[in-house]
Amino acid sequence: MSPGPARFVRQLLLGLLAAAATIVTLQSWRDFTVRPDDLVDPALVAAAALLATGTALRLLPLPAVVVAALQLVVAGLLVVVLVGGSFPSPGAAEETVDRIRAALEVAQVQPPPVPLDGGGIRALLVVGAVLFLWIADTVAATFRTGPALGLPLLAAFSLPVTILRTGAPWWVFAVAALLYVAVLALHEADDLGRWGRRVVARRPGGPDGAADTLPGPPVAGTAVAVTAVGLALVAPLAVPVLDLGLLDRAGLRGGAGSAVVLRDPAADLQGDLTRGDDVELLAITTDDPGAAPPSYLRIGGLNEFDVDEQQWRPGGGDERALDEARLQLPEGARNGDPRVTWNIRATDAFSSSWLPTPTNLTDIYADSGWRYRPAGDDFTRDDGRTTAGQSWETTEVLPSFTRQDLDAAGQDYPARLAPFLEAPGVDPRIAELAASIVAGATTPADQAAELQAFFRDRDEFRYDLQVSSSSDDSLTEFLFDTRAGYCQHFASAMAVMARELGIPARVAVGFLTPELIAPGRWELSAHDLHAWPELYFPGIGWVRYEPTPGQRASATPGYSAPDPSGPGATSGTDRPTPTSRPTTNAPTSGPTSAPPSSTAPADGDQGAADGRGGADGFRPAVVLSVVGATVGVLGLLVLLLAPRRIRERQRRRRRALGVEGAWDELRATLIDHRVPWPPHRSPADTARTLVEDWETERAERAEAGTPAGIDGTALAPLERLVTRLELARYAPPAAGPGADADEAWSDAQAVADARTAGRGGARRARWLPASVVVDSRERRRTGDAGLGPDGHATTAPAVDGGSDEEELARR
Template sequence: MSPGPARFVRQLLLGLLAAAATIVTLQSWRGFTVRPDDLVGPALVAAAGLLVTGTALRLLPLPAVVVASLQLAVAGVLVVVLVGGSLPTPGGVAETLDRIRLALEVAQVQPPPVPLDGGGIRALLVVGAVLFLWIADTVAATLRVGPALGLPLLAAFSLPVTILRTGAPWWIFATASLLYVAVLALHEADDLGRWGRRVVARRQGAPHTAGGAASGPPVAGTAVAVTAVGLALVAPLAVPVLDLGLLDRAGLRGGAGSAVVLREPTADLQGDLTRGDDVDLLEITTDDPGAAAPTYLRIGGLNDFDADEQQWRPGGGDERALDEARLQLPEGARSGDPRVTWNIRATDAFSSSWLPTPSNLTDIYADSGWRYRPAGDDFTRDDGRTTAGQSWETTEVLPSFTREDLDAAGRDYPDRLAPFLAVPGVDPRIAELAETIVADATTPADQAAELQAFFRDRDEFRYDLQVSSSSDDSLTEFLFDSRAGYCQHFASAMAVMARELGIPARVAVGFLTPEVVAPGRWELSAHDLHAWPELYFPGIGWVRYEPTPGQRASATPDYSAPDPSGPGATSGTDEPTPTSRPTTTAPTTGPTSAPPSSAAPDDGQEGADDGRGGTGGMRPAVLLVVTGAGVGVVALLALLVAPRRIRERQRRRRRARGVEGAWNELRATLLDHRVPWPPDRSPADTARMLVEDWEAEVADRGQSTGPDARPVPDGAALAPLERLVTRLELARYAPPAVGSVDAPASSGSGASAQDDAAWSDARAFADGRLAGRGGARRARWLPTSVLAGRRERRGGEPGLGAEAPATTAPEVVGGSDEEELARR
């Protein structure tokens, strides 16, 4: 393969590897949305469109800035197709801008992960992906600055670190890094190919070739690059204090699939609920043979409702060191109530700064770095360490109380619970709705039961993990518009409404029912994460309620059943499951291994579009495929036709340059047919080496005789080359001789005759040299001289056709320059 095609292939591979590295890097954005896999298709379509069109544009003799600008226009078309779902018409552009504007609004008010379509952030993520793919293709393939590709890759990696406060899984970093190393290797090989070639010894009698192969990057350099990637992955494990968040250390240490990082319970909950892999997080064991499964394991209590950001937060309050916690018998528990000791171990995949524990603790043995928060009845730490790989032991008391105990508790709340009644900045309609729901209730227990029944009514609410808010008040939208959400929405709404009714309330985040592994041993996974409200009753303490519909939590405690005569006791309400121990009651059929999002929405709304996403069903996908295929076909046709058209234009341009043009055309013709052209030689030396190569080829193939023998380079075949070389040397080195037939003329018919003679000799020698070789169709449609990317200039082609004058008289076929000039 000649240097031209080799360099073209390297540039094509540069674009391909840069696109692959970018797509892999974009997988670090998976935490931004609840359906990250849906972004892979648009990213692949955008990468293919940019790569194909970029390759075609780079074949043209265009400046790099023009190619980059045209590629940016192609990126804009891809954005309209992928986001707007239509061709780049004025209407399609307007629709695309509307969806981008909506996505920006959602990103400002909705914490990640956010749904993609229907008021989601799909448009924003697609625009970001196309932009990074364009930057990568421009930097690596158009500008051919391979090392600079690391900057956009690092920027893409940094986004989830700064916004989500989580790092990318180790496999994403490792794969993208190795692809970046491959880009560097090809970039260095291309640079070496432009600067020079290795000197290759020539065997006696062997034909001259176009030079040795380009020297690639040394093996040692590649080894250093791969070693650096490995150290970047291993170093955070060896240095515990090195926790910058770029990589997911828990996932690297061997977690099952991807790690669950829990630093802010509210913000991280939905992403862990909607993850594709059901990652094992906790293992719980006990020596008590009669113990029931541990349920509703608490991670943290959320005490303050932020009306501006529509989120529950842990809030303030004092903290105590673990050895100073002095856990006492929980309020409402009696000395004779049963107790269970639980041994809990977190897998390496669970990285949480909140310690999961059962409710109503009396004892806990854990790492001394944990601190107890009485306001939330939880344990947290801020020293950089997490639960990953840790074990701890707790003792839980199982208090028993009845609905009558709750009814008798009254409303004599301690002053310390005043913060649990605050609901600043909440829509006043929420209080009105709460009063309407509990209109017939007489006690706080009745009111709480009616609220729970209201949310679990299948005719009123629907459990849906894909829901998102398009307004600044997601709580109001959930209660009065969408009536669809996941556990966090239901728990938040019931806690706010309970406070509006004067009942102290908070939201707890934790786990539902574990999966039984063996007698006395259970496992909790990412899909078991859950949120629920806790209401306070004097003399009893904090009591759990379950407003999330039965699709997620199938059972409710027996003390939470509504009054049969109340408005909540409708046929559409999930029935409570009786239990003697309400604080440890578990859902009997709650999902433990299947993703919650796999459950079909009620009322046949699976896959329904809410109107904000444009066309529904399969139409956007079909349009995407058809448009992508059309762009690919057009780009492929341009890629096939462009080299031939460029070659024809070059031939016409050379025709106007007389003898120099004829010599360059001969070179291009021979290169197109894979005949090596010696670089950086004088015309006479080039002619001699062309003849030697011709003779060696005939000898090697043994075709000097026979019916299909190729022409032998005899005197008649070489005469046109001799005349062409003489005319070229006279045109370059000899002063014009007035009246001389062979001297170049400045104007008139003499110059035209000389040009015609030179072109005739060039064609005659090329016809003889190429007779019987074949490959005419390949030379016509894939001319090597074009793929070499050499820019012609007046006076010859740099490095190939514009040879410098020789310092000594070079040898030519048939004699020296002086002899030839004297003969003429």
């Protein structure tokens, strides 16, 4: 059975509070994923859609079980839209199931935080959010069992405690608890009112100036609720507890353990390269089916050369918290350059305090313990945690430039790059060797290309992981004696020589191109660890070079060929080979066009095309538009149907009240047609005022002459109705209303028809009945459900215009 107006409003408020409490509670899931903020929009969309459809369904005369079942269907459609990213259809449903199944597999093998998209758990979290929102709306608003709302909220809170062994932030618990208390207060308003004293207020204008008792806030009850929430927050601090958990996160990191440990990128690199066994370290996925392999993933940047230790080190400089390191568009990148989003997961075998990321980042989502180091464009931490078992997500822009752009960059280096030109204490012969190699080169780009070609000459150098140094100056020994080494030797030597030539340089440590496992999925292992130099060009930024011979790195970037017209040079077009996407089979010989799906729009549209979700992922603009339009249509239907439905229910209830109901219905009908109804009057005085207003209106509407009075046949039903109402109030028949009720309703209908004839506004009165608002406002003002809609009690009305006996005498 459909609810009355007061119950309907209460159900709506219960639904709003329950949805708000659930959304706040879902914030306790933030540690499950590297991008928790991206779950807020789907949760808000689902909450709005479920509340709107639930409100519309609860207006209909349907059993609560049917409403809950229909709401479950709506929840299923929401899952298809939010997870499948398209309109509900058999194909979309199948895609949704596949994504949920994939998310379950990811959740079983990856410890949190896990990426959302591209092999992440977004589908699982969205399904959970929709399910909890449906339960909350059904429990609190449909079945109106407010106290039971605590069970789903407790279940949602328990998930991170059980799996992550971390509780929700205090503010999440506090806000959710207060919203839950508000649900209880609304649901049990009468019982809560007994917790404390009621507020007594005098309403001016009441009969005889009597004081009216208005229901005030449950003062003591509110104090109890706030105190309970405060104790729930403070008490655990003083209670000793055992450090137990159902699932130990440390247990998830068994297996290989720390097969590859990386604390100092330079010092640990050789040991990891020569350890013998190949070990899987990173898994990389993307939703962009046309993305090139994510080659040259950076672990750290080394910007200081220690001549005593003959080693490159991470230099000093400021560090920033991860949430302060949302990166700007990299220097040299253009708004139209393609972007791609990578989801990266480290295995338990890779324990690094440095976070591997692609070059030229525009965004990153990872554990908040990581800190950004601008000097090396890298991310590190010193709190004891490592990459082992972690997942993170990055968005990379692929800047495009030509060899001509490098030649035209010049040497106007910013002052902040002065430390990148220092090479104190190195053997003077290194500067002489560098000058002889680049003799004839006219630009820093030409010089860099000549240096790279020098090291890659197999007649001059060979790649050897087993080489060892017999002197304290390994760099000089490498350049002038052994001419053999591994990637770190080649990268270090080229960076030092570039500095000696006046070109800012540093060394980067990371990975080569990964192995393709499946479309959109790659794998990096210990044998892919690598080092290379990066040189700076004004207006373009840091540019990668590859001096390590082809036995290790078979390709060089297209812009780095010694002769611009040679086989490896770019063609000079506007879209040459991206700096971070060289192939590994042959030198790049021309521009590489990015797939359309990864092309980025202008800055203002970056979020829509930064690769998140890909072609098959969650499209916020599309989904929000579809769901927003649906919610808007449903909301409009509710606004159109609610007043009429409420008015019809009022009419049915009044029918059961006999003569009193007929009188109230006459009042409501006249108010709906905008006919004034005098408040706080006796029935006779009300009838007299109605007749006077009627005569005045007829006079104003007369076109000419003296208007005729009201036809007596129209006044007779009003007189009979007033007489029956007075007799029913002061001399009610013992047998009940009987036939008088039917006759009273006939008279009330006749008066209403006669009074509203010719006034117009019948459609407005039907769809926008003003009496619904007036009655609701009157009930709030009086604060007493026992009063009738005109402010009189149904048994002994208060009279402002004289007693009914006096009115009868006057009549």
